Amino acid sequence: MTETTTISPLDTLLDTLRIDGDTATAHIDEGWMQGRTAYGGISSAVALAGTMRLHPTETPLRYAQISFVGPVGGDCTVNTRVLRQSKSSLFVDAGVSSDQGFGTAAVFAFSGDRASHLDHNRLTMPDVPAPETLQPVPEHKVRPTFTRHFDMRPVNGPRFAWKSDSGEYLTWVRFAEQPACHPAIALLALGDALPPAAMALFTEFGPISSMNWTVNMLTGAPATEDGWWLLSAKTGYARGGFSVQDMMLWNRAGEPVLSGSQGIAIYA
Numbered sequence: 001m002t003e004t005t006t007i008s009p010l011d012t013l014l015d016t017l018r019i020d021g022d023t024a025t026a027h028i029d030e031g032w033m034q035g036r037t038a039y040g041g042i043s044s045a046v047a048l049a050g051t052m053r054l055h056p057t058e059t060p061l062r063y064a065q066i067s068f069v070g071p072v073g074g075d076c077t078v079n080t081r082v083l084r085q086s087k088s089s090l091f092v093d094a095g096v097s098s099d100q101g102f103g104t105a106a107v108f109a110f111s112g113d114r115a116s117h118l119d120h121n122r123l124t125m126p127d128v129p130a131p132e133t134l135q136p137v138p139e140h141k142v143r144p145t146f147t148r149h150f151d152m153r154p155v156n157g158p159r160f161a162w163k164s165d166s167g168e169y170l171t172w173v174r175f176a177e178q179p180a181c182h183p184a185i186a187l188l189a190l191g192d193a194l195p196p197a198a199m200a201l202f203t204e205f206g207p208i209s210s211m212n213w214t215v216n217m218l219t220g221a222p223a224t225e226d227g228w229w230l231l232s233a234k235t236g237y238a239r240g241g242f243s244v245q246d247m248m249l250w251n252r253a254g255e256p257v258l259s260g261s262q263g264i265a266i267y268a
Contacts, residue, residue: 206268
């Protein structure tokens, strides 16, 4: 009997990636959309995948600065420009456009480990229950389409604790179907999966829109057990229709893998 291999939706999307001269093209299907635009994590992942195909390097991703300029989806084009390449680092500017116009701007920095006398870590993972003991996010009519690509187990309630004075979401997340792509691409596709933390403070519902995302990769070889990552998003400021939040991602062993921050427009 022939064993059937299931291809994850992320790998299926990345299989559409094509190189045409000095540009890359890909197709972001409806399953990755949230409203009229693609989920920010997937447009970031497409930008990185195109960059890595156009500028191959064994040096790991260390930093990404991403701006969500406008809606993007469907047939997309990735244009890149090398900003600087040295013996230790590679900086690449990447932009994702579609029929809706320019959508996502990113700068990626690739750099390896360096010898250092410093060994300091205060990014301790919170003491939380194992994901297997928690309830998944239930189906709901307002749940964004892209979230169905993830198995999400909120630590503070199956509905992300709709109202919380702490303004924080803390959730175990893994892909519903594990991708085989490069782990850095997979982490960008997964790392922005939580709702903006300011929504935990809402007393009335309203639209939101991510404006930017800064990502620091804390290891050049991200890995975890059973696909699970613990994601945290916590807002420290929300005023005037704008919020900022700190973001963290730990692996199943409690090791910090990604830190970040994000600015979000709030229409409520």
